Amino acid sequence: MSTKGLLRSHSSVRKYTGEAISKETVVDLIKSAQMAASSHFVQAYSVVWVTDEEKKQKLGELSKNDFQFQTAGAAFLFCVDFKRLQVAGQKHGVDIVADSAENVLVGIADVGIFAQNFVIAAEDAGYGICYIGGARNNPQEISELFNLPDYVFPLFAMTIGTPTKRNETKPRLPVEAILHENGYDVEKYDTLLDQYDTTMEEYYASRSSNQKIANWTKQMADFLVEQRRPHIKEFLATKGFNWK
Ligand SMILES: Cc1cc2nc3c(=O)[nH]c(=O)nc-3n(C[C@H](O)[C@H](O)[C@H](O)COP(=O)(O)O)c2cc1C
DSSP states (O other): OOHHHHHHTOOOOOOBOOOOOOHHHHHHHHHHHHTSOOGGGOOOEEEEEOOOHHHHHHHHHHTTOHHHHHHOSEEEEEEEEOHHHHHHHHTTTOOOOOOSHHHHHHHHHHHHHHHHHHHHHHHHTTOEEEEEGGGGGSHHHHHHHTTOOTTEEEEEEEEEEOBSSOOOOOOOOOHHHHOOSSSOOOTTHHHHHHHHHHHHHHHHHHSSSSOOOOOHHHHHHHHHSSOSOTTHHHHHHHTTOOOO
16 A cells, blocks of 8 residues: 555554564664654654553553453553663753653654554564553653653553454544645634534444434534543642643
């Protein structure tokens, strides 16, 4: 498949055959992920490969996505990591300033780009994946489970494996809603979001499993009407990030 064909055929997988993924494959995927661009070359990421079955199931429970972890061929925890950078600084007698809002943004961007390289490499090899932002439901417990030190925090987990079936792709927002030419245009949203709601209503009503009556704007309104995961700011402070 062409790169473009691969990118446009993505859909998240939440049920796998259970077949384990070999160390050779994992190392191969990580090598592809590592070639992602990295802000100022900080490479501010670490990944925990969870091979201990008990810990894998616990990660699923703490992430409130346990059904996926039961059949996944591998599970990973993707972390923002400034610990290694602290050690690098110490080698030169320097105390690095890890604790800044800028570094949190840098770390999140680095992990996201790194992880998406990992995903593309995995999908190219025929595997399915699902990001698990649910790992931020219980970040403290997850940090303890995997001995994450200060300056390291979990951004998301990921399940990966051989899919039992592939879902249809989910229609994205119209390109015009995303692409702004020479300046931001808020006026266009009324019409474009109505159009997209119709597209999504049709998609949800006709997809091969889990059919429902729903549209995108209502889903977003319901989701964002309250603060999500209010514990995160305090949790990040326990890891050494006070957003200076
Ligand atoms: C950072 C991130 C976190 C996510 N967290 C979860 C999750 O906790 N559980 C889940 O089932 N899917 C999760 N997803 C998958 C999204 O729901 C999915 O990507 C989105 O609905 C689009 O569907 P698609 O990936 O099949 O195209 C997450 C995706 C991303 C990028």
